[in-house]
Each structure stands twice: as C-alpha cells, then as structure tokens.
Amino acid sequence: MTNTFRPSSYTTFEYVSYSVSSDGTIFTGHYQLSGREPSVSFQEIIELPPSDRAVDTTALHRLLFLACGLSYYKAAAPPVIRVDTGLTEAERRFLTELIRHGLGEFAYRNQLPGALRPTIEAEDIVLATADSDWDLSRPPLVPVGGGKDSVVSLESLKAAGHVPVAFSVNQFDPIDACVRVSGLSQVRATRKVDRTLIELNKAGAYNGHVPVTAINSLVALISADRLGLGAVVMSNEGSADYGNLRWEDIEVNHQWSKSMEFELLLRGTLSAAGLAEDRYFSLLRPLSEISIAKRFAGLPQYFPVFTSCNRLFALDPDARRKSWCGTCPKCQFVFLILAPFIPADVLKSIFGSNLLDNLENLPAYEEILGLKGHKPFECVGDYDEAGAAFRIAAEQADWRETVIVKGLLDEVRTTPSAHEAEVSRLMGVSRVHAIPALFQEALDAIG
Numbered sequence: 001m002t003n004t005f006r007p008s009s010y011t012t013f014e015y016v017s018y019s020v021s022s023d024g025t026i027f028t029g030h031y032q033l034s035g036r037e038p039s040v041s042f043q044e045i046i047e048l049p050p051s052d053r054a055v056d057t058t059a060l061h062r063l064l065f066l067a068c069g070l071s072y073y074k075a076a077a078p079p080v081i082r083v084d085t086g087l088t089e090a091e092r093r094f095l096t097e098l099i100r101h102g103l104g105e106f107a108y109r110n111q112l113p114g115a116l117r118p119t120i121e122a123e124d125i126v127l128a129t130a131d132s133d134w135d136l137s138r139p140p141l142v143p144v145g146g147g148k149d150s151v152v153s154l155e156s157l158k159a160a161g162h163v164p165v166a167f168s169v170n171q172f173d174p175i176d177a178c179v180r181v182s183g184l185s186q187v188r189a190t191r192k193v194d195r196t197l198i199e200l201n202k203a204g205a206y207n208g209h210v211p212v213t214a215i216n217s218l219v220a221l222i223s224a225d226r227l228g229l230g231a232v233v234m235s236n237e238g239s240a241d242y243g244n245l246r247w248e249d250i251e252v253n254h255q256w257s258k259s260m261e262f263e264l265l266l267r268g269t270l271s272a273a274g275l276a277e278d279r280y281f282s283l284l285r286p287l288s289e290i291s292i293a294k295r296f297a298g299l300p301q302y303f304p305v306f307t308s309c310n311r312l313f314a315l316d317p318d319a320r321r322k323s324w325c326g327t328c329p330k331c332q333f334v335f336l337i338l339a340p341f342i343p344a345d346v347l348k349s350i351f352g353s354n355l356l357d358n359l360e361n362l363p364a365y366e367e368i369l370g371l372k373g374h375k376p377f378e379c380v381g382d383y384d385e386a387g388a389a390f391r392i393a394a395e396q397a398d399w400r401e402t403v404i405v406k407g408l409l410d411e412v413r414t415t416p417s418a419h420e421a422e423v424s425r426l427m428g429v430s431r432v433h434a435i436p437a438l439f440q441e442a443l444d445a446i447g
C-alpha cells in the first residue's frame with residue numbers, strides 16, 4: 001500500500017464482478033480503481049443468514065453489488081464508472097440516482113460536483129424476470145438501528161398482531177438490547193468494508209457519507225427472501241425527505257436513502273425486476289418525528305437500552321462510544337424531540353445530562369431550529385419538527401427555565417413552527433406513504 005494516495009490519478013472505477021458461495025451465505029463484491037497509478041482492488045464481503053430455502057436472489061444481489069460499490073468509488077470519484085456485469089435499464093437508473101443523491105453530502109463537502117455525474121459505461125442487458133412465491137402475509141423483517149424509530153415499528157407491529165423478526169446489519173450492543181426488550185427473534189447479517197479503503201483514507205483518499213440505508217435495505221431484502229419472510233419494514237420518518245441545503249442543482253440530503261424518493265426508487269426497481277414492490281416500505285413514513293417521539297415515550301421499558309447517537313455504530317469496535325455522546329446534533333435533536341413527552345429527570349438519566357440546560361449547545365440548537373446555518377449533516381428532523389417540540393417544551397415547568405429555552409424562545413416564536421396549527425399538523429398522520437393495506441392498522445396500534 002502506498003503512503004500517498006492521489007485521487008486525481010484515477011480515471012475509472014470498475015464494478016468487476018460479484019460472487020455468492022454455494023450455500024448463499026457469503027456475498028463478495030469485487031471492485032477496482034485504475035488510472036495512471038497502479039490499480040487498487042477492493043472486496044466487500046457480506047455474510048447473510050443461513051437458510052435451506054432455494055431462492056433466486058440474483059436481482060437483489062445485483063443491486064447490492066451496485067450499492068456497496070459507492071464506498072470504494074468515493075475514494076477517488078473518477079469520471080468514468082464501468083460496470084462489467086452490464087446493467088438493465090432499471091439498474092442503470094438506480095445506480096445513477098444513488099450516486100446523484102446518495103453521494104450529495106460527500107460531493108458537497110469535498111467540493112466535487114463531478115462526482116455526482118460520472119459517465120456510466122455498461123452493456124445494456126435484459127434479465128429474465130424473477131419468479132417468486134413471495135407473500136406479504138408472512139412475518140415481516142424489521143431492520144433495527146438501536147434508536148427510537150425501529151422500536152416504535154416493532155411495538156406497533158406487535159400491537160397489531162404481527163410477529164416481526166428483528167434484523168441487524170453487524171453486531172451492535174444497543175441493537176441487541178432493544179431486540180431483547182422486544183422479546184422478538186433476531187437475525188443478523190455482517191458487512192465487512194475492505195480494510196484497504198480504511199488505509200487509503202489515511203493516505204489521502206476522498207472520504208464522506210455514503211447512502212448506508214440503501215445498502216442495509218438490500219441486505220435486509222436478501223435476508224428476508226432467504227428466510228422465507230414477508231416485507232422488509234423500515235422505520236424511516238416523513239422528514240427524512242427534507243434536505244440540508246441546495247447545491248449544484250440538487251438538494252443535498254444526508255438522509256436521502258431514508259427518503260420517500262429512495263423508497264419509491266427501490267420499489268420501482270424491484271418491480272422492474274419482477275419482484276413485488278410491497279417487499280419494501282417504511283411503516284413510519286406518515287409520521288413526524290414528534291409523533292414518533294410521543295409514541296416512543298409510552299415505551300419506557302426501552303429507555304435504559306435504546307441509543308440514537310451514531311457514534312456508537314463505528315465499524316471498528318475500539319472507536320465506538322459506549323453511550324450517548326451528548327455533543328452531536330443527533331443527541332441534541334433526540335433530546336429536544338423527546339423533551340415534551342418525558343420528564344426532565346428521566347431524560348437526564350438517559351442522556352447523562354440536561355442538553356437543554358447547557359449553554360455550549362446553543363449554536364447547535366440554533367442550527368437544529370433553523371435560526372442560523374443549515375440543517376446539520378446528521379439524521380435530525382426538520383425545522384418545523386424541532387420548532388414545534390421546542391414550543392411545547394417551553395410551556396412545561398420542566399424545561400421553561402433551561403438556558404437553551406430561555407435563550408432561544410423569542411427567536412423561535414418568530415418561526416412558522418411556533419403556530420398552534422403547525423403543532424397539530426405534526427401530531428397527525430400524512431397520507432404520503434407506500435404502506436400496504438395489511439399493515440396500515442399497525443400505524444395507529446400504539447398511540
């Protein structure tokens with residue numbers, strides 16, 4: 001491995017091939033960067049749950065191969081992407097959109113507009129549509145992220161009489177603990193990002209966010225098929241649609257692969273491959289963060305174990321924090337959104353301190369509330385949701401004297417979210433979703 005990696009020396013990123021072990025448990029994607037310096041090869045390895053079922057998951061493997069490649073493409077973001085396996089029309093669209101929107105934050109932060117529009121060279125191919133015995137009425141697979149959202153999905157589905165199977169990509173203590181509290185069965189897949197990439201990052205490769213929910217979603221879809229389960233039920237909220245800022249003709253959105261746009265893109269791509277689009281939907285899409293927080297507040301059994309802070313989920317176990325960091329936008333937002341529904345002493349014991357009573361958090365809350373800068377590059381809710389939570393909390397004895405509430409109340413009062421109508425809209429249910437009729441009852445099963 002060279003000590004210096006010069007991204008501009010690379011002209012092509014190649015999707016070389018993928019392979020699947022004979023028992024279907026090991027998926028390996030092979031990728032390569034080439035150009036004026038010696039080529040660099042990467043292998044991404046994904047271990048899927050064991051199964052005796054003979055299922056044809058080719059269409060899903062192909063999409064997973066495409067999605068995982070972005071982690072390595074981004075190291076140099078060269079102008080040409082070559083896909084040696086060819087692309088169907090729907091796959092070409094999937095890859096094009098995944099790059100243009102899923103790498104928006106990466107391209108903005110590195111000031112690489114060209115990274116969003118590489119030339120994609122691939123033979124046009126047509127694949128025989130998959131023939132499947134898939135059935136929506138089978139138990140759903142629910143990806144669990146260790147935070148409040150997937151807990152609300154699990155409990156809503158249980159309350160409506162479904163028996164979901166919990167699913168995680170890689171092993172993380174907060175995820176396992178949430179599943180334990182739910183009492184449900186759990187299956188796991190593991191993803192190994194090639195160590196070469198980590199070395200290249202240290203040597204000067206471009207780095208930044210990738211649309212990780214797209215990758216996790218495809219791993220979940222393959223796992224569900226192998227296990228003979230029904231739909232993959234995500235916990236992506238309505239406000240994942242709101243971006244961070246506009247740049248180069250696109251809305252840069254850290255959460256794009258949690259958005260409705262991505263959900264529809266993946267459903268359409270499944271359909272084009274002959275697979276039922278109802279295999280994939282988000283149960284929480286019609287809900288605001290406030291309304292999810294209110295539901296979560298009624299599930300105190302999870303308070304000691306859930307963690308939304310992303311710093312617990314680093315790939316390297318040694319780099320993982322053990323609990324809420326309290327300083328990132330995700331911690332700050334989740335504290336605010338739960339404040340109207342959970343008493344201060346309880347919330348303090350969950351987070352370790354009162355984040356609304358710490359002056360150091362003022363600039364961060366100004367960004368979260370839309371009073372300055374732009375929405376942080378983290379999975380935080382939109383300005384209306386943050387403003388509405390702030391406004392409700394400001395009327396409560398527990399929060400009204402905190403430094404953040406006292407410091408920002410006058411400014412927040414001038415924002416649209418400060419109006420009564422906005423708060424009640426956010427507590428309601430929106431109609432924009434793709435939830436099949438069989439699952440709609442679950443949405444209101446816990447209140």
Ligand SMILES: CC(=O)N[C@H]1[C@@H](OP(=O)(O)OP(=O)(O)OC[C@H]2O[C@@H](n3ccc(=O)[nH]c3=O)[C@H](O)[C@@H]2O)O[C@H](CO)[C@@H](O)[C@@H]1O[C@H](C)C(=O)N[C@@H](C)C(=O)N[C@@H](CCC(=O)O)C(=O)O
Pocket residue numbers: 071072193197198201207208209210211212213214215254255256257258310311312313314315316378379380
């Ligand atoms: C945990 C986390 O937030 N990681 C982001 C962080 O990476 P960091 O270097 O601090 O640690 P690792 O996650 O352990 O990654 C090490 C390097 O590996 C590469 N890599 C990792 C995963 C992957 O899928 N592809 C990769 O290429 C990468 O080079 C890492 O440096 O900062 C990175 C750079 O900004 C982020 O890319 C890491 O984000 C992870 C991919 C991640 O899993 N993030 C989720 C917690 C997350 O942000 N989820 C979003 C979903 C948004 C979406 O559209 O999918 C959310 O919850 O809203």
Ligand SMILES: Nc1ncnc2c1ncn2[C@@H]1O[C@H](COP(=O)(O)OP(=O)(O)OP(=O)(O)O)[C@@H](O)[C@H]1O
Pocket residue numbers: 142143144145146147148149150151167168169170213216233234235236258307308309334379
């Ligand atoms: N490691 C993982 N394995 C499987 N699914 C995951 C993983 N991480 C996140 N997810 C899923 O991806 C989606 C987005 O994650 P997100 O972090 O927003 O949700 P969460 O952890 O349930 O709640 P919170 O917003 O409080 O963190 C959810 O459906 C979540 O369950």
